[in-house]
Amino acid sequence: MFILLLLNISFALPDFYHQFDSINLNQYSNCAKIETLIEDPKVDVITINENAKFKAFLLFGEHARELISPETGLHLLDSICNNKYDVSKYQIKMVLNLNPLSRMRVENGEYCLRLNENNVDLNRNYDAHFKQYTDMEQQTNSGPEPFSEPETRAVRDLLKSYKPNMFLSIHSGSAGLFTPHAYSMEEPQNYEELMKVLNVIREDHCPMCETGLSSKNVGYLAFGSAMDYAYDEIGIKNSYLFEIYHKDVNMINDLRVESIKKQKRSFLELKDDSSNQECFDYFNPKEKEQYDWYTQNWSDAIIKTLGLVEQQSNEDIILAHN
Template identity: 30%
Template sequence: MPSVHDLSIYHKTDALLETFTRLSDPSRCGSRLTVDNLRDTEDPAFSLRVATFTDSQTRSTQAPIGAAHVLLNFGAHGRELISSEVALRLAQMLCGEAPSRFAGDPERSRDRIAEMLRHVVIKIVPVQSPYSRRLAEVGSGSCKERRLNARGVDVNRNWDVLWAAGAAGEGSSQYRGPRPFSEPETRALARFAEEWRPDVFVDVRSGDRYLAMPHAGRASGPSDRADRNGMLDVMRSVSAMIGKQYPKLMGMGDLPFGPASSLGEEPYKATGTALDYMYTRVGVRRSYMFEVFGASTVYGVGGRAAREIGRLPSAVVSLLQVWFVDCSERSPQRG
């Protein structure tokens, strides 16, 4: 990796969040998109930006009856800059302002997105850890500081699931925090998920390339056979789809997939994660972690990262596309 990283290809955090707000203007995507803030009741000064997408024809009244809920989280670790860039480009695709080829040609892809939004409400949290991303976007602080929040806590080790097994030392790059949900970044997202009850959760990360299901904190997949097989079927389809449509993006072979603890260049167990909490505590039966960019390019090198920012959102939409078929077959009903 070069000693000097080209960070100019990435948006500054404030500019990225402001772009979401501008997208929601009625003259652009306002009929399909609204932007709000998730407040933390214990720390009122903290909030997470959240963008909501659904069918424009029902926006003025209510979400479609029986619409499935999809929650996409980006930027849990600030140094994973490309994660939030994927969130922005994905939003532009959902608005029809950026082309997508996840369903073949751009016109067919736009039609497929419109079809999904008639049945699905998608909520995007583009930056879960704004503090550390602001450090990373200018190359400030140490690599560890760009991973942790303002209090030196890894927000993806702070969830109340196998939390006690996490790193207890404050100097650790994976410090779990003094107690579960000690951090506003996790509290705000957890409280929202418990109220909104998503059917699908995807935590979009970078540092490797794979698509994972629970569990991250133990060496096994879900014990529920229907959940395990359902997630494996979706991941298998997405892996094949991405490998076929984006062979240069994947390199050799299809996208690896399976339980999170079994994947990566050096597989390891991670406790206190959003992935496991959403599945085991919130009851999200389709819970995934999508690692979208390799470890050697956490910051991105030159034009390669810039090109892949444009391709990766189609990969995320491919996950939604395949899940939508799975969802339709299961016919979820909401009151």
């Protein structure tokens, strides 16, 4: 047992990953207006181009062990600040790291930690087809009631006040581009329109990604998710979830569609006694070349998604006035 514990804690966070508690978001003040929601814990919200008409809400880091999600958000922000993308048409709100207290613990070696500081799965805590269940072994504890957590309340308040045209949540642990719904096998009314966007992203950025209805593709129902809340309760008809990394799907060199079948070993099989090394590898690239490729690829994909949805929204407006 002692040897096993040594093996579990011996893996150090690669130095190209960020320590989020040491990031001073004020460094981006020249290219973005910074808002800070003083909740407990604090949730940092970055707003870009606050006068642009098309509004997008980007959510990173719901699950602490999915380090590559906030890393991609940070890369996207750096790229915007360095004028690598033309985002003049888009007003963007970014929550870079929704689960900061648990993220700090992951950075310090608890690589299997998914839940927040109250042992709640944030992506089961929204008031959208909420179902209370306590499964600590699988780390899908919903919490005692919807919005019991300060993090999900912060997202709720932002979505209600911001009223974006598009919602996108970034995760890892699979390779997929998903639409609502997560709680049922029911397709959303505008499923075909959502799929037009995802099919382009799949072709250009993730040919091996499973694409379509979230519940159908991941193989289980997820109640109380952020995406379903955005779609069903806030009314954001362009709501998506991207799963951007899985250790058994090599997006860089292996573009065979059949490689996706390896990922069917669900994250739910990662028990509390899984090694820290196994958890890190499952959700995050560990080589610098992979890290650079994934953060760049998915930053490009997010910007392309903004453009596709904005264009589609304008076409819908034109049709409505004809």
